Amino acid sequence: MRVSSILLPLLLAASPAGAADPVRLSPAEALDRDAGLYATAFAVPADEARRRLEQQRASVQVSDMLRLRYRDRLASISVVHRPDWHLLVRLTAGERPADQLLEANGLAIPVRFEVGAPVTRAQALRLLDSERYRLPTLVPGYRGAGVDPRSGGLIVMQRPGADARPVADVEQALAAAVGLPVRIRRLDALLVDSAAIGGGRVDGPNPDGRRFRCTTGFVVKAPDGALGITTAAHCPDTLTWRGTDGEERLLPMLGAWGAAQNDVQIHGGVGPAEPLVFSNTGKTEVRPVTSWATRPMTRPGDWLCLRGESSGYACSEVELTDFAPAGDLCGGLCTSSWVTMRGPQCRRGDSGAPIFLGSVAYGVLKGGAYLPDGSCAFSYYQSVDYLPDGWRVATVR
Incomplete structure (x- = not known):
């Protein structure tokens, strides 16, 4: 190095x-320079890549506003690049807000919503912090865990070969133990x-x-x-x-x-x-x-x-x-x-x-x-x- x-x-x-x-x-x-690598990664023209990165930076203020507006239901806010660029807001159960086109620094910021997350991000973080001492004892080959922005539950890293059970069985058992959906990512990495x-x-x-x-x-x-x-x-x-x-x-x-x-x-x-x-x-x-x-x-x-x-x-x-x-x-x-x-x-x-x-x-x-x-x-x-x-x-x- x-x-x-x-x-x-x-x-x-x-x-x-x-x-x-x-x-x-x-x-x-x-x-x-950063937009050049983005254009290659997502197969878009250079001017589109630059526009998207400007949207990314400008959308931080939109995220802050959405975080406050939906703080009682917020599971995650993610940046999505395909098939088009937008913010995706995941909420717990309840009415789905209509998709929005907001403005920040003169740029249009598309916002889309999904509902049905099991818990808010704040609740998932509290659970992860309380369970991180126990997770290594529950998951053979444990390699770390985080709050999963896709599901609102947990994503748990596990070394392949450390657990003979199918992934689905591990996810089901762990979800029952911690009270949240769990996505296992088996990763032969140190x-x-x-x-x-x-x-x-x-x-x-x-x-x-x-x-x-x-x-x-x-x-x-x-x-x-x-x-x-x-x-x-x-x-x-x-x-x-x-x-x-x-x-x-x-x-x-x-x-x-x-x-x-x-x-x-x-x-x-x-x-x-x-x-x-x-x-x-x-x-x-x-x-x-x-x-x-x-x-x-x-x-x-x-x-x-x-x-x-x-x-x-x-x-x-x-x-x-x-x-x-x-x-x-x-x-x-x-x-x-x-x-x-x-x-x-x-x-x-x-x-x-x-x-x-x-x-x-x-x-x-x-x-x-x-x-x-x-x-x-x-x-x-x-x-x-x-x-x-x-x-x-x-x-x-």
């Missing part, structure tokens, strides 16, 4: 004479933090003497105005920044938070850092960070991107916004506050990688679920609204 991402300010401040600076994209150009051995853009020593590589995330600001850079808390405490021009700089750790809902540490020594993110695999382009989005602002189906040292630049859809990884990956049991993204890209070495859309920061990568061939089944990240108290993502002025 290589590591990189945002210590670009160090690169710009200390590049030797004659070294080529990366191209600085405008916020509009950054969104165009959930691990995205760290790996070897040198890279940011690396440091492990207690056993080996070197680990990680990816830097976002420039952050302390209450007193001091600047730092994020990476994952399971990365080494002492890290060395390695610029594309060969520069090395020691980054002292200012603090680490690695339990429950957190996997982030903050390093100082970044110099006159600017809120920039490497924007492509080859690190020839950078994008500014102009704002950030919270977990409540994130919906299943949202199209988001990352820039990791091993995976490079890649985009995919959000799958779950309420996921609790299995085991002790969070210094003990994890909360259900993690957000998952579908594959194909996540590799060891991407730990701490920035998650973004256009110039908006969303989160920092924790880890992934890796199939036997080493490919990525899904990744999961910590939303930026779980940064330590007082710290916030730095943005351009």
Whole structure:
């Protein structure tokens, strides 16, 4: 796993004479890059892809309004891409509202409704949090669980071969035990933090003497105005920044938070850092960070991107916004506050990688679920609204 991402300010401040600076994209150009990958993924023209991503960003205010309007019945709000782009609102039993065409920032936001969800999202979250201690004892080969936006129940990850019962029998027994519909996803994948051995853009020593590589995330600001850079808390405490021009700089750790809902540490020594993110695999382009989005602002189906040292630049859809990884990956049991993204890209070495859309920061990568061939089944990240108290993502002025 290589590591990189945002210590670009160090690169710009200390590049030797004659070294080529990366191209600085405008916020509009950054969104165009993400729209290019969207157009390929969903087989739509480039202008349609750009329009849909503008709808996605604008529709956050529509989601907030719908969340309040239907808070007593709301099971989920998802972004749907096929056969056309729209928001899908799932509600518990009762009258089905008429589909709507709302407006946000001058854009039309189609909204469609489904009814019949067994419980609200709030109720499902409470149940998941109360049952996450028991689920590993009920599900052989348990690999984590989340609130299923499709059914309003739970989606439970299970290792194939760990349970001889048919999937339908497991779902029925588990539904009876927890009192909610359950969808079993059998996945021959190992959930691990995205760290790996070897040198890279940011690396440091492990207690056993080996070197680990990680990816830097976002420039952050302390209450007193001091600047730092994020990476994952399971990365080494002492890290060395390695610029594309060969520069090395020691980054002292200012603090680490690695339990429950957190996997982030903050390093100082970044110099006159600017809120920039490497924007492509080859690190020839950078994008500014102009704002950030919270977990409540994130919906299943949202199209988001990352820039990791091993995976490079890649985009995919959000799958779950309420996921609790299995085991002790969070210094003990994890909360259900993690957000998952579908594959194909996540590799060891991407730990701490920035998650973004256009110039908006969303989160920092924790880890992934890796199939036997080493490919990525899904990744999961910590939303930026779980940064330590007082710290916030730095943005351009």
